[in-house]
Amino acid sequence: xxxxxxxxxxxxxxxxxxxxxxxxxxxxxxxxxxxxxxxxxxxxxxxxxxxxxxxxxxxxxxxxxxxxxxxxxxxxxxxxxxxxxxxxxxxxxxxxxxxxxxxxxxxxxxxxxxxxxxxxxxxxxxxxxxxxxxxxxxxxxxxxxxxxxxxxxxxxxxxxxxxxxxxxxxxxxxxxxxxxxxxxxxxxxxxxxxxxxxxxxxxxxxxxxxxxxxxxxxxxxxxxxxxxxxxxxxxxxxxxxxxxxxxxxxxxxxxxxxxxxxxxxxxxxxxxxxxxxxxxxxxxxxxxxxxxxxxxxxxxxxxxxxxxxxxxxxxxxxxxxxxxxxxxxxxxxxxxxxxxxxxxxxxxxxxxxxxxxxxxxxxxxxxxxxxxxxxxxxxxxxxxxxxxxxxxxxxxxxxxxxxxxxxxxxxxxxxxxxxxxxxxxxxx
Amino acid sequence: xxxxxxxxxxxxxxxxxxxxxxxxxxxxxxxxxxxxxxxxxxxxxxxxxxxxxxxxxxxxxxxxxxxxxxxxxxxxxxxxxxxxxxxxxxxxxxxxxxxxxxxxxxxxxxxxxxxxxxxxxxxxxxxxxxxxxxxxxxxxxxxxxxxxxxxxxxxxxxxxxxxxxxxxxxxxxxxxxxxxxxxxxxxxxxxxxxxxxxxxxxxxxxxxxxxxxxxxxxxxxxxxxxxxxxxxxxxxxxxxxxxxxxxxxxxxxxxxxxxxxxxxxxxxxxxxxxxxxxxxxxxxxxxxxxxxxxxxxxxxxxxxxxxxxxxxxxxxxxxxxxxxxxxxxxxxxxxxxxxxxxxxxxxxxxxxxxxxxxxxxxxxxxxxxxxxxxxxxxxxxxxxxxxxxxxxxxxxxxxxxxxxxxxxxxxxxxxxxxxxxxxxxxxxxxxxxxxxxxxxxxxxxxxxxxxxxxxxxxxxxxxxxxxxxxxxxxxxxxxxxxxxxxxxxxxxxxxxxxx
Numbered sequence: 001x002x003x004x005x006x007x008x009x010x011x012x013x014x015x016x017x018x019x020x021x022x023x024x025x026x027x028x029x030x031x032x033x034x035x036x037x038x039x040x041x042x043x044x045x046x047x048x049x050x051x052x053x054x055x056x057x058x059x060x061x062x063x064x065x066x067x068x069x070x071x072x073x074x075x076x077x078x079x080x081x082x083x084x085x086x087x088x089x090x091x092x093x094x095x096x097x098x099x100x101x102x103x104x105x106x107x108x109x110x111x112x113x114x115x116x117x118x119x120x121x122x123x124x125x126x127x128x129x130x131x132x133x134x135x136x137x138x139x140x141x142x143x144x145x146x147x148x149x150x151x152x153x154x155x156x157x158x159x160x161x162x163x164x165x166x167x168x169x170x171x172x173x174x175x176x177x178x179x180x181x182x183x184x185x186x187x188x189x190x191x192x193x194x195x196x197x198x199x200x201x202x203x204x205x206x207x208x209x210x211x212x213x214x215x216x217x218x219x220x221x222x223x224x225x226x227x228x229x230x231x232x233x234x235x236x237x238x239x240x241x242x243x244x245x246x247x248x249x250x251x252x253x254x255x256x257x258x259x260x261x262x263x264x265x266x267x268x269x270x271x272x273x274x275x276x277x278x279x280x281x282x283x284x285x286x287x288x289x290x291x292x293x294x295x296x297x298x299x300x301x302x303x304x305x306x307x308x309x310x311x312x313x314x315x316x317x318x319x320x321x322x323x324x325x326x327x328x329x330x331x332x333x334x335x336x337x338x339x340x341x342x343x344x345x346x347x348x349x350x351x352x353x354x355x356x357x358x359x360x361x362x363x364x365x366x367x368x369x370x371x372x373x374x375x376x377x378x379x380x381x382x383x384x385x386x387x388x389x390x391x392x393x394x395x396x397x398x399x400x401x402x403x404x405x406x407x408x409x410x411x412x413x414x415x416x417x418x419x420x421x422x423x424x425x426x427x428x
Numbered sequence: 429x430x431x432x433x434x435x436x437x438x439x440x441x442x443x444x445x446x447x448x449x450x451x452x453x454x455x456x457x458x459x460x461x462x463x464x465x466x467x468x469x470x471x472x473x474x475x476x477x478x479x480x481x482x483x484x485x486x487x488x489x490x491x492x493x494x495x496x497x498x499x500x501x502x503x504x505x506x507x508x509x510x511x512x513x514x515x516x517x518x519x520x521x522x523x524x525x526x527x528x529x530x531x532x533x534x535x536x537x538x539x540x541x542x543x544x545x546x547x548x549x550x551x552x553x554x555x556x557x558x559x560x561x562x563x564x565x566x567x568x569x570x571x572x573x574x575x576x577x578x579x580x581x582x583x584x585x586x587x588x589x590x591x592x593x594x595x596x597x598x599x600x601x602x603x604x605x606x607x608x609x610x611x612x613x614x615x616x617x618x619x620x621x622x623x624x625x626x627x628x629x630x631x632x633x634x635x636x637x638x639x640x641x642x643x644x645x646x647x648x649x650x651x652x653x654x655x656x657x658x659x660x661x662x663x664x665x666x667x668x669x670x671x672x673x674x675x676x677x678x679x680x681x682x683x684x685x686x687x688x689x690x691x692x693x694x695x696x697x698x699x700x701x702x703x704x705x706x707x708x709x710x711x712x713x714x715x716x717x718x719x720x721x722x723x724x725x726x727x728x729x730x731x732x733x734x735x736x737x738x739x740x741x742x743x744x745x746x747x748x749x750x751x752x753x754x755x756x757x758x759x760x761x762x763x764x765x766x767x768x769x770x771x772x773x774x775x776x777x778x779x780x781x782x783x784x785x786x787x788x789x790x791x792x793x794x795x796x797x798x799x800x801x802x803x804x805x806x807x808x809x810x811x812x813x814x815x816x817x818x819x820x821x822x823x824x825x826x827x828x829x830x831x832x833x834x835x836x837x838x839x840x841x842x843x844x845x846x847x848x849x850x851x852x853x854x855x856x857x858x859x860x861x862x863x864x865x866x867x868x869x870x871x872x873x874x875x876x877x878x879x880x881x882x883x884x885x886x887x888x889x890x891x892x893x894x895x896x897x898x899x900x901x902x903x904x905x906x907x908x909x910x911x912x913x914x915x916x917x918x919x920x921x922x923x924x925x926x927x
Binding site for chain 1: 448450451452453455456458459460461468474501504508522545549566568704792795796798799802803804805857858859860
């Protein structure tokens with residue numbers, strides 16, 4: 001019988017392999033509940049929380065389907081077929097299922113009736129399944145293996161030259177980047193190679209506010225999030241070790257990133273994987289912006305007359321649940337910054353905060369399922385449009401990119417911004 | 429195994445993308461949370477239209493492939509979409525059209541894949557004056573599936589007795605023909621979903637809890653939203669009051685004081701909605717010590733049995749009149765008492781009944797039962813009269829039998845108009861306790877049947893066991909109908925009708 005060592009690690013609660021049976025196929029992982037909505041029909045038409053179920057409308061494309069596969073594999077009742085492989089990668093690992101999972105909620109109370117971390121975590125089961133698929137030589141999917149090779153060879157998944165990583169940066173700024181600074185701005189691959197607007201806006205703000213910052217040129221590598229999410233832990237660890245050493249070299253006290261995926265890696269996975277506290281603070285740009293607005297270093301004086309809605313990226317939202325003192329979801333900072341901009345009116349979408357509907361670019365999903373990914377992003381854009389807003393705003397270049405493609409492809413009449421762009425517009 | 433050639437033909441009927449044979453898809457149909465044995469189907473097909481089902485039936489006859497029917501996934505205490513014989517699973521989840529909502533004559537016409545959540549959302553959004561009687565199970569359950577399984581809900585008579593409100597069906601016979609029942613048999617009739625009986629023999633009943641056809645559409649009467657509503661929670665403090673609470677319930681229902689959808693739960697069932705099994709205090713053993721149950725009852729201010737019922741009326745005055753009568757009847761049972769409303773709402777089950785079920789909103793909190801011990805739940809549901817004797821006897825059998833197998837006696841009563849459904853909740857940790865649960869389940873069914881309390885509905889796991897007791901004459905009629913309608917026995921062989 002084929003062994004699944006990573007599943008083995010997460011499979012046991014009270015007896016061997018029993019964790020899978022805690023899934024009672026209740027479908028909480030798929031759709032919202034009346035309990036969540038307080039009985040009010042706030043989200044008619046947006047009931048599903050699981051983006052892939054929303055698209056394919058089959059339970060096999062939801063957490064309960066993937067847990068069924070995990071159980072059957074673990075118990076030797078099926079083989080890891082190509083279709084099974086496809087299904088376990090047909091997920092953006094957004095974590096909405098974990099928020100609603102009833103087994104997870106209830107198992108918090110299995111010991112002395114006090115809340116403790118639940119032994120049941122659908123995301124961890126899926127991650128274990130992906131790691132096993134990799135170790136068996138089957139995962140990730142071919143297209144993901146393609147960019148994985150790029151991460152190893154060129155330090156980014158975009159098939160771009162490492163030397164071109166900071167091409168977006170004005171030469172006069174690049175030339176004077178110090179080799180030691182209080183803050184390292186970790187740009188991230190997507191901002192560096194694709195959503196350069198976000199990187200530029202961030203640097204412009206850092207320049208204007210006089211923050212003592214630098215960018216690791218040429219030491220910045222991919223944070224490893226794509227490898228982590230698709231089960232290539234060897235690649236992830238390589239990236240992690242390199243990046244931490246690089247920051248240490250710059251003697252930075254803070255690492256600031258404008259990417260939600262990078263932030264999760266730096267804030268949560270790096271220290272958890274190493275089992276140590278990092279010797280520097282990790283911030284997302286929205287946290288820095290919040291701080292700079294509060295201490296008056298950013299003065300938001302230009303009116304930006306727009307009604308906007310905010311999309312919570314999964315990686316800085318619900319992925320940061322249960323972090324205690326180490327990390328917490330960034331729900332407040334982007335909203336506080338947006339509301340500090342004169343002229344901005346913020347209207348929320350029905351699916352927000354813990355229950356945000358994923359743009360579906362993460363978890364390796366966009367590269368493996370490009371058409372489906374754009375379709376899901378389109379559904380989120382439609383949700384934004386239904387709120388009758390001028391613009392959709394987020395704080396993640398990966399979300400931005402998927403929304404941008406959806407807006408262009410479907411010709412939606414809506415503007416798209418990262419929070420840093422609006423702040424830059426509003427700055428005196 | 430289904431032959432490759434046969435599968436190609438099936439794909440031609442519904443489209444390749446709606447036929448599933450890869451184990452990655454079949455895995456989700458291999459088990460449910462009940463005592464059903466794990467069994468993998470050979471294939472799953474998800475049709476969209478009645479005409480496709482007709483073709484699938486003809487296909488099944490041609491290739492002699494047995495078919496198991498399911499309407500998506502709901503609460504699976506009576507068994508889920510797991511075929512006991514493998515074969516082809518006909519999953520009707522995609523047939524989810526609400527064909528009609530008649531807001532003048534108060535009925536809906538739905539397909540099998542329409543869920544309680546879907547229909548309630550539609551009613552709340554566009555027809556707020558209508559109210560659907562909902563079940564205490566899952567909002568994802570099929571309205572049609574629950575109705576033809578003769579499920580019950582939580583508002584008032586007759587709406588809480590779902591099959592009672594069914595009016596007119598469309599059924600695909602196992603040989604592929606379509607039959608419309610009731611007034612639907614009469615061409616051009618304007619009464620299909622408002623006059624049940626049609627003309628001649630009334631045949632709707634044979635398509636409920638049976639394997640005589642695939643029901644693809646039903647008319648269902650829905651309630652007008654009541655003008656006045658209140659709720660009541662009454663506690664019966666001791667196990668000895670098991671008979672009192674049952675007799676009291678019969679009286680208030682027969683006098684139309686409390687809606688027929690009243691529920692009564694015993695203490696352990698109520699605990700299971702609020703928290704999980706206290707493994708640590710009992711070393712993982714069951715039943716729970718009596719002292720602990722008493723301690724928790726006191727802590728949570730609940731009785732050994734707790735009744736929570738809706739009171740509906742056309743006006744506030746009529747509501748108050750009902751309250752007055754209720755209190756008068758309650759005086760006949762000095763040990764029963766009205767619960768403090770705040771205490772009652774602290775009990776998750778009551779809160780969900782009064783905030784959701786009784787207002788026609790489905791919810792999922794009762795999945796808590798499945799998590800009481802660790803993922804397993806099966807219902808055993810004998811029917812009993814509203815008498816003191818029945819209340820005490822049902823309790824005695826339940827307590828003794830469950831204790832013998834190391835489980836707790838957990839139950840809720842759901843009322844009908846003349847009888848009570850004793851919905852027993854057998855909860856267990858999967859997979860460790862599953863075999864023991866199966867043995868316990870069968871003995872529960874046996875002991876209740878021995879005492880004259882037969883289940884109103886039963887998991888396919890135990891159907892043979894039950895059918896072995898059924899009157900031969902009745903079975904003979906059923907078998908003759910089956911043979912006439914399904915000569916190749918392709919539709920759910922053995923389901924409610926023995927082969």
